[in-house]
Amino acid sequence: EIRHVTSHILRLLQHWLTDERLTDTQLVILTHRANAIHDGEDITSLAQSTLTGLLRTAQAEHPHHFRLLDIDHNPTTLHAIP
Template sequence: PAAPSGGRAQARQTLLEVLATAQGFLGDERLEASRLVVITGGAVAVEDKQDPRIEPAHRAVWGLIRSAQAEHPGRFVLLDEDGVSAS
């Protein structure tokens, strides 16, 4: 996905781009044995508390791809990076 957004319009655009990519991936017979790795930044909090570093656009992408994982097991991999090199 794109870098952290500046608002709802950018979040929506990011989500639509990822949706189109996922649909294209699933629709391409040449990729049937492949996995699509989706990398987000700050989509998931590590702890249960509210994390101010959570990026709403990437959180939406995370939810979309989690749904795709349920519908197409083994086809999608999610990776959320936190921007910390020690991670």
């Protein structure tokens, strides 16, 4: 799963950067509990955590093209996203 998710997202990021129609847009990647915020909190998906590292690297190289949004299990979280 990790290799599949990582290679899929890497291809997506590369496509996003090379498609001239997307030059002035941002790609938002949504993960679910890929990062632990509090001590002892479980991370639910190692694949999503790996994706977070890949996307942070892409953000460092292309800061205005990609955004990462990691949500928790609270049902109101999705409603707070504009």
